[in-house]
Amino acid sequence: MYIDQTTIINYGILASISWNSNKWEDDPSIEDLKRSKYDYVKDNAHMHESLNFGHDKFPTEEDGYYIGYTPMFNRAPDIKNSRNVQVVFFTSSDYKNSNRKTIIGFYGFPLFGEWFKRTPENKLYKKYDSGNIKAFPENIIFFQNPIVINNEIVQSNNLLPKGKKISQQGFNYLNSDNVYNLIKLALSLNAKNKKLKFFVEKFPLLEKLAKEEFDLEDFISIVGIITADTLKEIEKLEKKMKGQQPEIKQRISNYIERGAISNKVKKLNNYKCSICEALGNPTNSFIKANGDTYIETHHVEPVSTIKTGVLSVTNLMTVCANHHRQLHYGKAQLTENTEKHFKFIIDEKKIFISKVKIE
Known part of the structure; x- marks a missing residue:
């Protein structure tokens, strides 16, 4: 479905997960569990998304996919509305930094809409045994330098559809322009991330990004995590x-x-x-x-x-x-x-x- 010849609606999704001090590749800290915004995590001292970016550390399934999780997909996205989705970005609130909301990475060309069982042998797979989204490891990108966002930033930089605010209860659909702008910001922040650059080169919508010369001193690289909210x-x-x-x-x-x-x-x-x-x-x-x-x-x-x-x-x-x-x-x-x-x-x-x- 198209808005016009160049903008594809529901091309991406912005979904939230709990904060993990170990970069979502190991168990969360006790403080992570206590300060999670999700009652299930606090009540059960269990964070199912703990291995979301452990794709370079843990084994994949036989078909090559790596399984992740977001509580936003516990109720699966509508099949019709999500048929164009090519990227799912994960956002999380950093309680150690005034709960600033950041986009920490994404799953490219993902499969979702059902539960997936982790089958390889690994001790942590017994604790985190399933998920509701999966992608090939080469299409799973973690941002060492996350994108800091709030409702002002997403609107002024066209990171969400016009008039939309960051969802507090579910997830946000992104159009193709939003996806393009988010990945461009990610590239500016993570200029040395070869995996991200490779993803851009093979991603049809983003071909022109791969041909651009990004100034490593670009605005986002300079600003980083500074919010300009204090003197x-x-x-x-x-x-x-x-x-x-x-x-x-x-x-x-x-x-x-x-x-x-x-x-x-x-x-x-x-x-x-x-x-x-x-x-x-x-x-x-x-x-x-x-x-x-x-x-x-x-x-x-x-x-x-x-x-x-x-x-x-x-x-x-x-x-x-x-x-x-x-x-x-x-x-x-x-x-x-x-x-x-x-x-x-x-x-x-x-x-x-x-x-x-x-x-």
Whole structure:
């Protein structure tokens, strides 16, 4: 089934599993079991997905398949809806890092929809004796550097279908564009993963990825696991940003503008446009479904200048979409930048804007 000639719906699935401190190739730790988000795991002290990425360590079945598990498939996906699925990504919440959600790897060209019994002789196969998804080991890829995601990231990077949020109770279907973007991010993060590159080369939809030259200093490689949700994390980004290309710096700027710090700045400014306010006008924007006024954040000193502090909160201001574009492309000039305020000349009018402070 197609949305158009290039986008295939339900081409992939994003399914969650419990966190395993031993990289899903051995028993979980006691803390993993106690802090799992799944009641079955906590109640039974048993994590069936413990060997999901043990495909290079444990024996395969006679037919060459390696068996894995996700609680999301305990109720099998609808056969009709999942007939196009070529990749199943696994996501897990890292309780050791503020429960940040990460995509840790995938099964390519998988079989699922029923229970599969593990038959080879192995002591751990007696404990973890079956699963509900399988793939050939060469198509099972573990990310040494996982993809950090949240609902802001998946929408801004087109990692889920438009309007969808990460499922809390089941799994998400992905269209072919989402799959493409996820694997592109995985490549940027795991540039030395030869197995991932080989998978891309033989995967029809991703042929053009194999032909692209990926900048190893790409945005995701720089950001890594930094969420830009605290002042200290933004300071880390500022240090890592030095010496990068202008495009990369701008993407880091955009990343921060969508983060938790940005949301705090918006809240402190009561979701108002600083320029509209300075001009004595109501904020020129609309009301979102949650009741907040839609507002954006803007780095006053361009990130590309590499000046110390360009990623800091004191360089952020809140603006409506119209004034945001005007600051970038219109008749607007920053004439003063002090510890406490900015001074602009916009359409020949002098405007003073107080800076935001977050302790």
